[in-house]
Amino acid sequence: MTMPPKPCLLVVDDEPEVCNSVYHLLHRTYEILRAHSAAEAVALMEQHDVQIIMTDQRMPDVTGVEMLTRLKPSYPEAVRILFTGFADINSVIAAINQGHVFRYLSKPWQPEELEAVVADALAEYNRIVQHTRELAECRQTNAQLKADLHAVQTELARLNRENPPK
């Protein structure tokens, strides 16, 4: 029996133990990628099909919001979660307005809370993906219908030419 592939989650925190902790908590449900800097995160994003990005706000080279903002154009459907031990209102505002985060968590989080948030994020991802797929299907159907219509119209024109109305 082949299991469906586990959803992939990328944890970015310069504190390795935080990444490990998340891995321990969620590894059975998710494929966990661990990055300790924005650069590592970008590399991992290129190599894997990541559904959820979780990042700390405060990192040495770049803030979590900045990293998310940078990644968004390339991976628009990836759901973004920000967590931080230093919750100031401005970083929250920036996270929502610029990083388009889906959820915001403050450290320390309750494990149950984290699991729930990640589950929500996955649902969101699935919703987006399904939405995207449905949209594509719609478009395809639409195109097919248009082609069919064209064929019908062409056939109708031909019939009209052959049997002009009286």
Add this chain to the structure above:
Amino acid sequence: MNSNEGEPWNTHPDGRVSASQWDLRTTFTWGLLVFAALLPIALLGLYSFQVTARAVRELVQTDNQTAARITAELVSHDIEFSVSLAESFAALPDLVEGVERRDEQAVRRQLRALVRSYARVDRAYVTDPEGRLWADFPHAPESQGRNLADLDWYRGLSRTWTPYVSEVYQRNAEPKPLVVAIAVPIRHEQRVIGALVYQCRLDEITAWLKPINLGHAGYVFVIDHTGTLAAHPHLNLRTRAYEDYARLAPISRAMRGGPRTAEYLDPLARRTMIASFAPVRLGAHDWLAVAQQPIEDAYAPIQRLGLHISVAAGILSLVALAVVITLGRISGRNRRLFRELEMRAAELRIAERRSRQLIEESLDPIIVADQQGNISLFNPAAQKTFGYTAQEVLGHSLTMLMPPEFHNAHERGLQRYVETRESRLVGHTVAVNGLRKNGEIFPLELSLSVLGLPDRILFLGAIRDLTERYRMQARVDQSEKLASLSLLSAGMAHEVNNPLAYVANNLAVIERDTNNLVRLLAAYEQALPALKSASCKLAEEIDQLAEEIDLDYLKENLPAILKSTRQGVKRIADIVQSLRNFARLDRGSSDHINLLEAIQTSLEMIQGRLNRRNITVELPRGDLPTVICAPVQVNQVLLNLLVNAMQAIEASTRGSGRIEVHVWKAGNEVVVEIADDGPGIPADVLPRIFDPFFTTKAVGEGTGLGLSISHGIVTDHGGRIEVDSTPGLGSRFRVILPVAGKGTLDDNAAQTLPVGGR
């Protein structure tokens, strides 16, 4: 002391003196005084002068009149004598016979006897009744037979044939004396047979006149009825032309019986004369005796008097002027002095008023005491501070204002200063304790100075009640302490949060995985009997190991241990969260909030516990003021205080309690008071209740941050928290917030806090 009392100068009703008014008034007064003094003197002088002048004039006139009258009488007598002499001689029988006979020789002899016998007779002659001279002596042949009928004497004599004195004339013969012709008829048996005439010399009269002195330069002279000079004491009339005095109007008037005195310009003396006239009666006509003096001479005493009076008046005027000037100067100096005095007085009054005002309105207590240490001034601020009225302390010793332990030092210091003028306090500011009327001892700052008056010394103490300052200082200290702590906690919270994050997370993983292991173990345990039958040795090892690690205990307790650990971590997380709140990293925006709603919201959160403990809450009624603040934070403060009140009542173990909430507006502040009837806060604990981590609650019940956070939030809002607590009766916490808020609660302020690490 009323500033208008006891002043030696006059003041206007408004208390100010106009110096210029004073000046004018004074000058006028002095002028009037001098004028009033001079006027009687001047009038008296004038009157004296007039009286004296009139007296002098009368004297002169009297002199003149007397002289004139006497002279006139003398002359009159003399001429009468001469006439009598002629009559007597004309009646001599020898002469009458000689004339009868026309015996020239005999008559001439008679005439010679006459001329020789009387010095005044200068020349005598006899004429016939028709006026033809026929006998004379001294004999002049050329006169013999000459008709003299047109001469004055003949015309006068022949009119009535009575003796006649002619006008004055000058003889031709040397020494050309002044003479008059005295003519008498010669009768024989009632028949006029001729006329006897002699020329009578007037020298004698002149000689009489000479000694008559009128004043210094006055004299008497005589003129005949034609105005011709008959006798004059000073003029050599023989060599001078006569003057016709009859042409002088006053004299001609006098000769006609007019006024007997006159002033005129004497043509001979060429001086103005004052004269008196007296008629010299000579029968047929009158001559005139004139007594005259030069007017300036006669009136010289008047002029002298006038001069003297003028000089006296001048001197008097000068003296008066000098007096006026001196007085003016004095008054000027007085005025200047007065002005200066007035200015000084005004300055003094202002200074006095100012210092009184300073003392009266000083916000700091000011006390003045004499050298016995008795209070002599106690300003309103002092009354307010010490609680005594001025009447209660004035005259009493300063010791009533200080706690007993200061009394000895005070008495000793006072005595030492009075004796040696040395003090450790004077000129310094010291912190001591004061004693209020209600027995309260309070800290004060005393600045003691000494006012050295000529006769005594006064101690002036300026006092500052330090109670409020200490309270403020405590508040500032508290705020500073909290501010630095909040920085520390902000940094600490962040540092702790990172490890806390994975510790809590890992703990959850461990718990989950442990549970899984326990489940797995349970599955193995089910397989244990089979294992025992299969491999005895392995089963024994397992049992032994289970024994060794106390597996039953483990299975039983591990979940609980993990659960408790997770709770502990949760509490750590809560504390860190509180610390974050304490640092107020999460700031809310300001809004109008209704305090009643805020209180009710907070109460709802603890309503269950309140009900269980039988705690009733009394809420304020009516419209409550709204304040501008951050609602979340203020709610947190109110909740903190309500929870504290509730927990205080719980601690009292009475089983019921009461919380009262009052809200009122005081000026531009709103006060929320939350009072409980719990056990109250002990005095030694009270100063520390706002300290972070200070708690009296059981371990685990409180973090000790609630009041610190509340204090910080209220301070951030520009307000303050006050607390009154009476052990045994309960505590009252008052949150005082400005109605208008602090203005801007800076959302960015958190970013200015330095944060160490990540």
